[in-house]
Amino acid sequence: MPHPLVPPVLDWFGTHARDLPWREPRCTPWGVLVSEVMLQQTPVVRVRPAWEAWMARWPTPADLAAAPTADVLRAWDRLGYPRRALRLQQCARHLVDHHDGVMPTTEDALLALPGVGAYTAAAVMAFAHGRRSVVLDTNVRRVLARTLDGVALPHPTLTRPEHARAEAVVPADDATAARWSAAVMELGALVCTARSPRCDVCPVADLCRWVADGRPVDAHAHRRRRQGWAGTDRQARGRVMRALRTSDHPVPRSVMAADVTDPGQLGRVLDGLVADGLITPLVVDHAHGEDDPVYRLPS
């Protein structure tokens, strides 16, 4: 006996699922992993073209493992959080070194890959291997929070009880469970959206506790505040990475100072990027009093 939400969401998915390249039967498990890492905090519309180019260039883990890291970071372009690109290449090298270049089929082995957390491991199990798993991303959490709890948005942090409740909704058999995960995620992305949900076309509106309660506003909305953007280290890191991506040659710190004018921030950001392995300082001859260090993307 499936959970009441399952049949209508599966039916809706049958007619409203988007045609995404990583959902095509020909897509490899590696292609699914690439898509999931790219989709970590980056919207589908921006990932799609990047994924197409990426998979055409590096179809297998062995291909990506052999690529220069500078090429990988340039191909990542402006998807954001370039550490993900680094980790994806580390994944490729880990697969080549420890799994014969083949994607693992257990959740534990997937969790051992760099950049693969609870969500991504579950997603690969479902979407690449067709296995039952608890795929709990921001979309699924929101759909369940509304339909079952009657609240506008899920709690900021995912709790153990919430995970257990989500697990209880997942159908028992592998194939249906995998399809449910894709379907409920798609519902959250297309209908049960964060901003302006389209309850008028929702297949489970008549089962939804949030709709029944009159769609109350988020109880703890005032506690969600963003860091801001202008002047942050994140913005500065992005500018440094952009300067290095778009240059064919190593870039002196003095040139980056045009993009990051606060010297203290520039120094802090450069040190952080070096520590993260995203940039590499060139060795300079200190005997000549060199005062303008030069950086490049990692080879």
Add this chain to the structure above:
DNA sequence: AAGCCGGGGTG
């Protein structure tokens, strides 16, 4: 549990 990590599209 909280903070950090990009970037762009949207209301």
Add this chain to the structure above:
DNA sequence: CACCCAGGCTT
């Protein structure tokens, strides 16, 4: 301008 997006890692 604030908010959101198929999260993960560190402290």
